[in-house]
Amino acid sequence: MTTSETLFSRAQELIPGGVNSPVRAFRGVGGTPIFMKSAQGAWLTDVDDNQYVDFINSWGPMILGHAPAVVLDAVRAALPASLSFGAPTRREVELAELIIEMVPGVEKVRLVNSGTEATMSAVRVARGYTGRDKILKFEGCYHGHADSFLIAAGSGALTLGAPDSPGVTQGVARDTLTVPYNDLAAVEAAVAANPGQIAAIIIEPVVGNMGLVEPARGFLAGLRALCNYHDIVLIFDEVMTGFRLAPGGAQQLYGITPDLTTLGKIIGGGLPVGAYGGRAELMNQVAPAGKIYQAGTLSGNPLATAAGLAQLRYLHEHPEVYAQLEASSARLADGSRQIAKELGLNYTVNRVGSMFSLFFTDRPVRDLSDAKHCDLQAFGRYFHAMLRRGIYLAPSQFEALFVSTAITDELVEKYLTACRESLVEAHE
Numbered sequence: 001m002t003t004s005e006t007l008f009s010r011a012q013e014l015i016p017g018g019v020n021s022p023v024r025a026f027r028g029v030g031g032t033p034i035f036m037k038s039a040q041g042a043w044l045t046d047v048d049d050n051q052y053v054d055f056i057n058s059w060g061p062m063i064l065g066h067a068p069a070v071v072l073d074a075v076r077a078a079l080p081a082s083l084s085f086g087a088p089t090r091r092e093v094e095l096a097e098l099i100i101e102m103v104p105g106v107e108k109v110r111l112v113n114s115g116t117e118a119t120m121s122a123v124r125v126a127r128g129y130t131g132r133d134k135i136l137k138f139e140g141c142y143h144g145h146a147d148s149f150l151i152a153a154g155s156g157a158l159t160l161g162a163p164d165s166p167g168v169t170q171g172v173a174r175d176t177l178t179v180p181y182n183d184l185a186a187v188e189a190a191v192a193a194n195p196g197q198i199a200a201i202i203i204e205p206v207v208g209n210m211g212l213v214e215p216a217r218g219f220l221a222g223l224r225a226l227c228n229y230h231d232i233v234l235i236f237d238e239v240m241t242g243f244r245l246a247p248g249g250a251q252q253l254y255g256i257t258p259d260l261t262t263l264g265k266i267i268g269g270g271l272p273v274g275a276y277g278g279r280a281e282l283m284n285q286v287a288p289a290g291k292i293y294q295a296g297t298l299s300g301n302p303l304a305t306a307a308g309l310a311q312l313r314y315l316h317e318h319p320e321v322y323a324q325l326e327a328s329s330a331r332l333a334d335g336s337r338q339i340a341k342e343l344g345l346n347y348t349v350n351r352v353g354s355m356f357s358l359f360f361t362d363r364p365v366r367d368l369s370d371a372k373h374c375d376l377q378a379f380g381r382y383f384h385a386m387l388r389r390g391i392y393l394a395p396s397q398f399e400a401l402f403v404s405t406a407i408t409d410e411l412v413e414k415y416l417t418a419c420r421e422s423l424v425e426a427h428e
């Protein structure tokens with residue numbers, strides 16, 4: 001038995017499913033999850049001392065690779081000054097200034113501890129501001145695990161085949177409208193069927209939680225126009241895409257400004273941070289400026305803000321990072337597509353910037369129903385074949401891969417060689 005197997009069997013006695021977040025359990029691909037002990041740059045080391053090139057990067061935060069000196073030094077410098085004050089600090093102000101400078105739609109921002117806190121708070125702001133109850137979300141989009149979002153949810157909920165979680169009240173479910181991603185006509189119909197009742201449309205402007213799905217041309221602009229017309233708050237969930245697809249996230253890349261933005265992952269440099277922000281008029285409704293309540297003992301934590309500020313500053317001062325990520329990610333994605341084609345597999349590869357997915361289907365993937373056509377058995381075999389070759393992918397077809405700046409040309413080649421061999425193996 002490997003150390004990972006031993007730990008997993010202990011963990012299953014102690015922790016639901018043996019993991020603290022469902023996708024990690026490998027149920028989407030079978031087998032035993034690998035327990036990690038350290039990481040540096042592009043490389044993860046597991047508890048059995050096996051090494052893997054990492055294409056998850058903690059599901060997005062580690063855009064500079066693991067343990068980058070710039071972030072570690074900032075955390076080390078902050079450490080002796082204590083771990084939490086529950087009182088305001090200088091770095092919170094500096095981080096807010098930087099976020100506002102980088103993200104086009106953010107005029108004021110509130111720090112929280114996770115993406116889930118950010119999205120649930122943003123929806124509360126939209127409801128409080130508009131005085132309406134309903135929200136509209138898209139099938140296969142995942143916005144964390146707050147009740148309102150666990151209807152037709154993506155990510156782990158989709159991987160486990162439980163997109164509508166038990167425990168969500170019928171009232172909450174009634175207030176959550178869902179339509180297919182990229183279907184503007186369906187959004188228009190839902191808005192028309194619920195006149196004056198929809199507080200917010202929340203969307204991953206580029207979806208990472210049913211695999212990587214990009215917005216069709218004009219889709220985000222159409223949503224923006226519809227929200228303007230009906231006074232609906234447009235929320236971009238940029239927990240994955242923020243500071244990744246461009247310094248200002250997907251909203252900068254596509255030139256569409258939402259009313260509220262939710263952030264997480266990269267903003268914490270690997271420590272737990274989330275944020276929601278947007279138009280000052282909306283954010284001024286948040287307590288204590290306004291009456292919409294939201295709070296947190298560890299919000300703006302000094303270590304988390306040190307890590308986040310260091311990583312964001314680096315990205316802000318080194319915009320060339322995005323060209324580097326674009327180049328390496330294009331080689332990975334285009335190479336995967338080409339290899340599949342040469343093997344007679346007309347598989348779909350979707351990519352935006354440094355996020356991509358190889359879908360085990362020959363149909364274009366534009367929404368959840370397309371994504372569900374994938375051959376999940378073959379994907380599972382491919383995943384394990386890649387793992388045996390030292391390539392660590394997301395253990396689910398319904399998650400995007402995240403590329404870091406630590407992926408060198410040599411590692412791109414290593415990935416592509418493993419991809420060819422693993423695709424062959426998965427289809428033997």
Ligand code: HOZ
Pocket residue numbers: 021022023024058059142155156209399
């Ligand atoms: N919900 C995350 C991916 N979309 C997974 C988080 C984790 O398992 O760490």
